[in-house]
Amino acid sequence: MTERKIEIKSLYKVFGENPQRAMEYVHAGLSKQELLDKHAHVLGLRDINISIEEKKIQVIMGLSGSGKSTLIRHINRLIEPTAGEVLVDGVNVLGMSADDLREFRRHKASMVFQRFGLLPHRTVAQNVAYGLTVQGIDADEAGERSRKWIDRVGLSGFEGHFPAQLSGGMQQRVGLARALATDAEILLMDEAFSALDPLIRNDMQNILLDLQEELHKTIVFITHDLDEALRIGDAIAILRDGEVIQQGDPQSIIMRPADDYIADFLKDINRGRVLQVRSVMKKTARGSGPKICFNTPLEDAIQDIAASGKNSGTVIDAGGKTIGAISLDTAIAAMARPDTKADTQKYK
Amino acid sequence: MEFLEEFPEMGRGDLRDFKKAIDAGFRSFSRAYGEGLESFFDPLLQFMIWLEKLLINSPWPLVLLVIGALAWLGSRSLVLVAGTIGCFLVIGFFGMWEDTMATLAIISVATIVCIGIGIPLGIWMAKSNRVQSIITPVLDIMQTIPSFVYLIPVVMLLGIGKVPGLIAVCIYAVPPIVRLTNLGIRLVDEEVLEAADAFGANYKQRLLGVQIPLALPNIFAGVNQTIMMALAMVVIASMIGVRGLGVPVLQAVSNQYLALGLMNGLAIVAIAIIFDRVSQKYGQRLQAYRRDISND
Numbered sequence: 001m002t003e004r005k006i007e008i009k010s011l012y013k014v015f016g017e018n019p020q021r022a023m024e025y026v027h028a029g030l031s032k033q034e035l036l037d038k039h040a041h042v043l044g045l046r047d048i049n050i051s052i053e054e055k056k057i058q059v060i061m062g063l064s065g066s067g068k069s070t071l072i073r074h075i076n077r078l079i080e081p082t083a084g085e086v087l088v089d090g091v092n093v094l095g096m097s098a099d100d101l102r103e104f105r106r107h108k109a110s111m112v113f114q115r116f117g118l119l120p121h122r123t124v125a126q127n128v129a130y131g132l133t134v135q136g137i138d139a140d141e142a143g144e145r146s147r148k149w150i151d152r153v154g155l156s157g158f159e160g161h162f163p164a165q166l167s168g169g170m171q172q173r174v175g176l177a178r179a180l181a182t183d184a185e186i187l188l189m190d191e192a193f194s195a196l197d198p199l200i201r202n203d204m205q206n207i208l209l210d211l212q213e214e215l216h217k218t219i220v221f222i223t224h225d226l227d228e229a230l231r232i233g234d235a236i237a238i239l240r241d242g243e244v245i246q247q248g249d250p251q252s253i254i255m256r257p258a259d260d261y262i263a264d265f266l267k268d269i270n271r272g273r274v275l276q277v278r279s280v281m282k283k284t285a286r287g288s289g290p291k292i293c294f295n296t297p298l299e300d301a302i303q304d305i306a307a308s309g310k311n312s313g314t315v316i317d318a319g320g321k322t323i324g325a326i327s328l329d330t331a332i333a334a335m336a337r338p339d340t341k342a343d344t345q346k347y348k
Numbered sequence: 349m350e351f352l353e354e355f356p357e358m359g360r361g362d363l364r365d366f367k368k369a370i371d372a373g374f375r376s377f378s379r380a381y382g383e384g385l386e387s388f389f390d391p392l393l394q395f396m397i398w399l400e401k402l403l404i405n406s407p408w409p410l411v412l413l414v415i416g417a418l419a420w421l422g423s424r425s426l427v428l429v430a431g432t433i434g435c436f437l438v439i440g441f442f443g444m445w446e447d448t449m450a451t452l453a454i455i456s457v458a459t460i461v462c463i464g465i466g467i468p469l470g471i472w473m474a475k476s477n478r479v480q481s482i483i484t485p486v487l488d489i490m491q492t493i494p495s496f497v498y499l500i501p502v503v504m505l506l507g508i509g510k511v512p513g514l515i516a517v518c519i520y521a522v523p524p525i526v527r528l529t530n531l532g533i534r535l536v537d538e539e540v541l542e543a544a545d546a547f548g549a550n551y552k553q554r555l556l557g558v559q560i561p562l563a564l565p566n567i568f569a570g571v572n573q574t575i576m577m578a579l580a581m582v583v584i585a586s587m588i589g590v591r592g593l594g595v596p597v598l599q600a601v602s603n604q605y606l607a608l609g610l611m612n613g614l615a616i617v618a619i620a621i622i623f624d625r626v627s628q629k630y631g632q633r634l635q636a637y638r639r640d641i642s643n644d
Contacts (some may be wrong), residue, residue: 076546106548117543121561121637131547134557162637182547 005054005186005218006075011084012048013070013242016041019082032241044070045242048084052235055216059233061223067242068222069114072190075220076109077101088186106135110179114191116171118163118178125150125159127174131182149177153207169200176207180215187219194223205232226265230254230274238262251279255334272299272335277315277326280334287312287325294323302331378505389511396457396510400591403449411449412436419622423629432626435618444593444615451582451592451619454510458517458578463571466522470529470567471555480530487523495520495584503588513590517581524573532566533559568631572624579620 014022014035022041032043045067052058062068073079074086077093086093088108096104110131118127125143126133128150132142150159153173163171172192179187189208193201209232212219223229229236230250237247246258254275257263278294289310292301294317305313305328312327358366403411412433419432439448473480499516506512536559544558560567586594593612600609 078542078545102548102550104548105546111543111546113539113543113546115539117537117539117546119540119543119558119562120537134544134547134549134553164638178547188546 003054004051005089006050006052006058006220007085007087008048008050008052008071008074009085009087010047010049011045011071011074011086012082013044013067013074013079014041014082015044023082043242045074045081048244050237050244050247052218052220054218056234057212057219057221057232059221059223059229059236060239061226061229061236062239063224065241066239068224068239069190070242071239072188072220072222075186075188076105076111106131107182108184109186109188110182110184111188111190112172112175112179112192114195116163116168116175116195118171118174120163122162123159124155124161124163124166124174127163128177128181130178135182146177146181149181152180152211153177167200169196169204172196172204173207176204180211185218187217189219189221191222191224193228194225201228208232226269230269238265250274251276255279272302273297275334277301277313277331278323280330281315281324281326282330283324285312285325285327286322287314287327289313291316291320291322292326293318298331298335301326302328302335305331374501374504378501382505386506386511389506392457392461392514393509393511396453396514399457400450400453403453404446408440408445419626422626424633425629428622428625428629432622435622439615439618442611442615444596444612447591447593447596447612448615448619450590451579451594451616454514454517454582454585454590454592455575455578455619455623458514458521459571459575461514461518462522462525462574462578465518466525466570466574467529467567470526470570471533471560473526473530474533474559483526487526490519491523495581499584499588508589510590513585513588516588517578517585517590520581521574521578524577525567525570528566528570528573529563532563532570535566536562565631565635568627568634572627572631575623575627576620579616579623582616 012023012026013019014026016022017040019041022035022039022043025035025039025041026043026046030038032046035041035043048071050058050060060068060071070079074081075088075093077086077096081094084094088104093101093104119130122130125146128146129139129142132145133139137145147159150156153176155170155173155177158166158170163174166174172195175192179189193204196204205228208219221229221232233250235248236250236253237244238253239245240261246253246262253262254266254269254271257266275298276295277292277298280298281294287310289305289308290313292304292313292315294315296304301313305311305326311329312325314322315324315326317323357363415436416429416433419429420426423429436448439445469483473483495516498519499512502512502515506515540558540562541554544554549557582590582592583594583597586592586598593616596608596612597616599605600612
C-alpha cells in the first residue's frame, strides 16, 4: 500500500475584497458566475479534495482559467487559501509559521515554473545552486552539489552561461536542475513544459520520466495538454472552473469519462497507444493466443495477436500469472472513439 | 454686484497676521533648534571641507590621473577617458581648476547623500503602496517648487554656507533616484520573485539577491539623473555660499561678463556630459547578462 504524501482537503480559494463573506455565498450554493456577477468575487477553487500518493506523478489538468496554477501554489503556500487544508506528510502547510514554511520550501518541496523563473543576472551554475545558497550552504559546496544535476540534465559546458544565452528548452533544464538540487521529496511543476515547442517538450518529458525512474519523487504536474497528462501521469485530476470534475487512473478516465466535457477532451487522443490491455481485458476468460503483459498498449497487443494467427491473447501480470484474456474484437472496439457510431449515423 | 467683481479675499490685516504668525513660528523654531541642527550636520560639513581641500591641494596631475582612472573603471572606453582628460585640461588651462574641484566636491557629496537617502526610500516605497502614495506627491513638490522658496527656510535655519547649499541641492536632486529605485524594484519579473519565494528565500535574500540586482539598471539611471540635477543646482547653491563654478556665473550675470559666464557655464556642461556618459556606460555594463549569444 502506498503512502499518501500530499492530501488536499476541501480547499477553497476566493479572490476579492472580502473572501470570507463570499465563502458564505459559496456554501449557500452560488455558482462561480453568480458569485462574480452579484458579489464581484472570483471563485478560484471550490471544494478541492485530492490525495497524492508518494513517489507517483499526479497530473492536474485543465484549460486556462480552470484554477490549476492556483491549486499548485497552495501546496507550497505561495497562495493563501480561503478555507481548507493541505497536509504534507500529515502536517498542515497552512498552519505553519513563517519560519517553518521557509524551511518547508527550502527542503521539502521545490518548484519548476512555466516561464522558468530563472535569475537572469546569475549564471547557469549559480541558478542551479540557488536553492542551496538560499539554505545558507556556502558557494563552493553548493557548486559542488549542483554540478551533478547540471550534468544530469545535459547542460555540462554551459555552467558559465547566462539564461538569456540559452534556448527555452535549455532554460527549463536549468529550472529542473535547480529544483532537483535541493533534494526535496516533492517536485511541483507548474506547466513546466507548456512554453516549449513539441519536440523539445517530448525531450523534457523523457528526461523527467528517466529521472523519476531513479529518484522516485512525489511530483505534482500541471498541464493543459492531455497527451502530456496521459504520457506522464500515474494519476490525473481534471479541473474545470475551479472544481475537480474527475480524478483517478488515466485508464479509467479514458474508459469512463465522467461527463461530456471530458469525453470531448478525450476525442482526439490516440486510444490504441494510450489504452492498456488491462483496461479492456475480460478477467474471467482465457485466451488462446500469445501471452500479453497487462500494461501493453492496445495497438501492440493487436499486432501480437494478429501475428500469431489466433483471435485472442492471454493477459498476464508482471509476475507472469494469467489474469485474463483479450480478444481482437474487444481490442478493436475499445480503440474506436465511443461516439463514432453516433457520428456515422448522423452522416447517413 | 461687488461680490462678483472683487474676489472675496481674506482681510488685509488678517492676512498679514497670518503670515507673521508663520514667520514668527518658524523663527522661534529655528532659534530653538538651529544650533542643534547645525551640530547634527557638522560631520557632513567637515567631510565636504576635507574633500574640497583634498581635490584642490593635491597636485593636479595626480587628480587628473585619478579622474581618468575612475572614467576607465566606469566606462572601459579609451575614447571616453581621453575626452575626460582633455576636458579637464582645457578647464584648467582657462583658469577654472579650483572652482571645478570645488564643484566636483559638492556634487560628489550631494550624490552620496542622495544615494544614501534615496535608495532606502525607494525600497520602502516599492514595498508598500501606501508609502508610495504618500511619498510620490512629496517628490512632485520637491521637483516643481521653485528652489528659491526652499532656500528661505534652509537659510533661516542654517544660515549661509556649504551645508544649506548641500541641502538645497539634495532636495532638488534626490527625487529621480527615489522614483527609479521604486520603479526598478516594482518592475522585477513576478515569476522570478515567485521562484525566490518558492525556494524559501527570506526578505533579505529576496531583496539583495533578486530585487536590487535586477533593479540595478533603473537604479543606475536614477543615480545618473540625480547627478545631472545636482549639477543644474550649482549656480543656485552658489547664491547661498557654496564655492565652485556657480560663483563666477553669478558674478557674470550681475556684471554682464559674457565670456566669464560662458566659460564657467560650459565647464559645468563638460562635467555633466562626462558624468553622464561614464555612468551610462557603466549602467550598460551592468546589463551585460541580458545580451544573448548572438550579439556577444
